[in-house]
Amino acid sequence: MGEIREPLRELTECGLPMALEVMGERWSxxxxxASFNGLHHFEEFLSELGIARNILSNRLGRLVEHGILGRQPMAEDRRKIEYRLTDKGMDLLPAMIALRQWGQKYGAEVVExxxxVDERDRLPIGPVSILSQEGRILGPEDLALVERANVGKRADGSQAEPVAPVSRGDTAIADGLRGAA
Amino acid sequence: MGEIREPLRELTECGLPMALEVMGERWSxxxxxASFNGLHHFEEFLSELGIARNILSNRLGRLVEHGILGRQPMAEDRRKIEYRLTDKGMDLLPAMIALRQWGQKYGAEVVExxxxVDERDRLPIGPVSILSQEGRILGPEDLALVERANVGKRADGSQAEPVAPVSRGDTAIADGLRGAA
DNA sequence: GCAACTGGTTGCATAATGCAACTGGCTTTT
DNA sequence: AAAAGCCAGTTGCATTATGCAACCAGTTGC
Structure with a gap:
């Protein structure tokens, strides 16, 4: 089981290649x-996903290796092994859900x-979004790529300073009414 | 070039399998x-990514086929073909950036x-986030999976009604001070 | 016309994936 | 304590994807 494959151009100065190293594989x-949805055991994944046995074994091994899943034999039945998402694995949720939503948007008759849902009101979640540091929702036109040295330098020459970025748990929205009409 | 591969369990009632059908392939x-970063031509992708010629050809073909890239010969030099992200392709940005950020967070010494950056203040963007319909930033604990029929039914029995969801361009953040101390 | 450029394709080697059958540790049944 | 069954994983073999190098066709510049 050689690791000879070229590591997807790691030099390319961003985290994508590293992320794809693990998650770019089929089934990952x-x-x-499935793991997020509450499956924890080999045979569960097997029958739920319809993946091949050896591949599942291999994939689970790699996911564990990369610290995305934790693996431990269960106390009451030591034949059973429990796979559980680590924090690192949980951090993949935005990427996973974004993909999912994209598939849903363009995938004909997917009913989900x-x-x-949001635990609080049990309504479907909104779209996974790219946010500015202050929490504005950004679209493709709002994005730019700048040299590391020029970060914060505005067109008019003034220098923006970083603010305390938003984080999870923040009430994010709305200093004004939104969209709708 | 058979299409015989099992279509990743499409039945599984969510958009993921469909999304992975295209984007789950290596290099996609x-x-x-690269396309988002301003590359538009075959030879550019080739030298920038270090991908094999035939694979690049194949991948570009598939991406075009799926409407993620547009393809057209250029007017002034009809040897040259221009590949350009479609709106459908742009809609993959959150997923791509989320993956990238994840890779960055856990990928040792990636410097990016x-x-x-956010075009407005030219400061680095914040993390791609899962939002509620009103724009609250949600973490894994804030999420639940409920039967389609039970959407909006809260634990106390009351029924939540959908509100106008947030959308791009909205000022998203903050009705209170955030994190920090 | 001829060389060079651009975007492919083809042939062949290697790696990943899939299927089916088998192993090895553990648990339950008898 | 055998026997049978379950769970996770491995092995052998076929198929599919990927990678490398060489070749091809339409354009362009000279």
């Missing part, structure tokens, strides 16, 4: 989803059941 | 990133250059 995201 | 995301 499906296993992640069960539905992923 | 790297090509997307050039840096992806």
């Amino acid at each position: 995201f499906m296993i992640l989803r 059941n069960p539905v992923l | 995301f790297m090509i997307l990133r 250059n050039p840096v992806l």
Whole structure:
């Protein structure tokens, strides 16, 4: 089982290649989803996903290796092994859900059941979004690529300073009414 | 070039399998990133990514086929063909950036250059986030999976009604001070 | 016309994936 | 304590994807 494959141009100065090293493989995201959906055992993944036995074994091994899944034999039945998402694995949720939503948007008649909802009001979640540091929702036109040295330098020459970025748990939205009409 | 491969369990009632059908292949995301970064031509992708010629040809073909890239010969030099992200392709940005950020977070010494910034203040963007319909930033604990029929039914029995969801361009953040101390 | 450029394709080697059958540790049944 | 069954994983073999190098066709510049 050689590791000879070229490591996807790691030099390319961004985290994508590293992320794809693990998650770019067929089934990785499906296993992640299944895991998030509450599956924890080999045979569960096997029958739920319809993946080949040896591949599942291999993928689970790699996911564990990369710290995305934790693996431990269960106390009451030591034949059974429990795979569980680590924090590192949980951090893949935005990527997974973004992909999912994209597939849903363009994927003809996908009905989504069960539905992923906000625990608080049990309504479907909104779209996974790119945010500015202050939490504005950004679209493709709002993005730019600048040299590391020029970060914060505005067109008018003034220098923007970083603010305390938003983070999870923040009430994110709305200093004004939104969209709608 | 058979299409015999099992279509990744499409039945699984969510958009992921469909999304992975195209983007789950090696190089797809790297090509997307390159395309977003301003590359538009075969030879550019070739030398920038270090991908094999035939594979690049194949991947570009598939991405075009799936409407993620547009393809057209250029007017002034009809040897040259221009590949350009479609809106459908642009909609993959959150997924791509989320993956990238994840890779960055866990990928040792990745320095990211050039840096992806908010056009407005030219500061680095924040993390790609899962939002509720009203724009609250949600973490894994805030998520639940419920049967389609039970959407909106809260634990106390009351029924939540959908609100106008947030959308791009919205000022998203903050009705209270954030994190920090 | 001829060389060079651009975007392919083809042939062949290697790696990844899939299927089916088998192993090895553990648990339950008898 | 055998026997049978379950769970996770491995092995052998076929198919598919990927990579490398060489070749091809339409354009362009000279």
